[in-house]
Ligand SMILES: Nc1ncnc2c1ncn2[C@@H]1O[C@H](COP(=O)(O)OP(=O)(O)OP(=O)(O)O)[C@@H](O)[C@H]1O
C-alpha cells in the first residue's frame with residue numbers, strides 16, 4: 001500500500017474547546033520537499049503528527065494513498081525532540097530495522113550503511129543517550145531512514161544545532177529527497193527553507209494560510225501575514 | 239559480650255547448623271522472587287500500558303497489598319493450603335514450598351507496583367517513537383521491560399529484601415520446623431526467646447550482611463548502567 005498522496009480533507013483538531021487546527025485541506029504528492037513554516041504555536045507539530053497518524057482529527061479526515069488506516073507502513077518521523085532508546089547507537093538503528101520488517105540476515109549490513117550515511121559509524125557502540133544533540137538528531141534520521149520511507153516527516157530537525165551540524169543534517173535530508181523520498185518538514189529557519197523547499201505551507205493560528213511553490217511564496221507571498229512573517233515582523237499567535 | 243564473640247565464631251567457623259538455615263532462607267526467598275517476578279513483571283507492565291475497566295481498583299488493591307503485614311498474608315496462604323482449604327489436597331502446608339508461595343504473594347504486589355511505575359514512565363517517554371515505528375502492543379511491552387531492565391532488577395532486589403527480612407508469613411505457613419522449614423528470621427525469633435543468643439546473633443549478622451550486599455549490588459548496577467547504557 002502506498003502512503004502518497006497524503007490528503008487532508010477539512011481537518012480540524014481541538015483539545016476540549018481549544019482549536020489547534022481549523023478546517024485544513026491539502027494534498028501532498030511525491031516530489032520536492034514540502035516545508036511547513038509559521039510562528040511558534042501555529043500548529044506545525046500538530047499538522048505533522050496528524051500526517052504521521054499519531055493523532056486522529058477531531059473533524060474531517062486524513063488519508064494515505066487513498067486508505068484511512070493510520071498504521072505507518074512506509075512513513076517515518078523525526079520528532080522535534082527525538083527520544084533515544086536506552087541502547088547503543090547501532091542498536092537504535094537495528095531496532096528500527098527489525099520493526100520495519102527487514103530480513104534478519106541483512107539487518108547488520110543495512111545498519112552499518114545507515115550509520116555511515118549519517119556519519120556515525122565511528123561511535124556505533126556508544127550509548128545513544130550519551131551522544132550530543134547533533135549526533136542524536138542524525139541518529140534519529142538514520143532510524144527513520146531505516147523504515148525505507150516513502151514519506152519522511154521531520155519536525156524542526158535542526159532547531160538546536162550549530163551551523164556545521166545543521167548543514168550535515170540538511171545534506172542527509174537533501175540526499176533522501178533526491179533518492180525519491182517525499183519530505184514533509186517543519187522549520188523556523190527561512191534560509192533552510194530556501195535551501196530545501198520545493199513548496200511551502202504557511203500556517204498561523206491553526207489555519208493554512210498559503211500552500212505554494214517555494215519560489216512563488218518567497219517572491220510573491222499572497223497574505224499579509226506571510227508577508228509580515230517573511231519580513232521578520234513578529235507575527236503573534238494570540 | 240561473650241555471646242557476641244561466640245556468635246562471631248559461629249559465623250566465621252562455618253557452623254553447619256547456622257549455614258543450613260541460611261541456605262534454606264536464601265533458597266526460599268530467591269524462589270519467591272522468581273515466582274513473584276513471573277507474576278509481578280507482566281502484571282505491572284500490562285497495568286501500565288492497557289486501559290481496562292477496574293484498572294484503578296486493581297492498582298488500589300495492589301498498593302494495599304504492599305502494605306499488608308506478613309502475618310496476614312501468612313494467614314491467608316495458611317487458610318488456602320490447610321487440609322480443609324481449597325489447595326489442601328496438595329499437602330503443602332509446613333513445607334518450604336508453602337513458604338515460597340507465601341513470600342511470593344507478599345512480594346508480587348511490590349514488584350507489580352514498582353514495575354507499573356517504571357514501565358509507565360518509560361512509556362510516556364517512548365510512546366511517540368514506538369508508535370511512529372509501528373511497534374505492536376506486545377512488543378511494546380517487551381521493549382519497555384527490556385529497556386527498563388536495570389530499574390526492574392532494582393525492583394526485584396527490593397522484593398528480595400522484603401522476603402528475606404519478613405518473619406510472620408514463613409512462621410505461619412512453614413511452622414519453623416528444625417532442619418525443614420526453619421529460616422533465619424524464624425530461628426532468630428525462636429532462639430532469642432529460648433535464650434540461645436549466640437545462634438540468634440550469628441544469624442542476625444548474616445542477615446545484615448545479606449541485606450547490605452543486596453543494596454550494594456543495586457547501587458553497583460545503577461552506576462554500571464549509567465556508564466554503559468545511559
Ligand atoms: N495536548 C495539548 N493540549 C493543549 N494544547 C496543546 C496540546 N498540544 C498542542 N497544544 C497547543 O496547540 C498549539 C499548536 O501547537 P504545535 O505544537 O502544533 O505548534 P508548533 O507550530 O509546532 O509550535 P513550535 O514552533 O513552538 O514548535 C500550541 O498553542 C500548543 O500550546
Ligand SMILES: [Mg+2]
Nearest residue numbers: 044045080155
Ligand atoms: Mg512544533
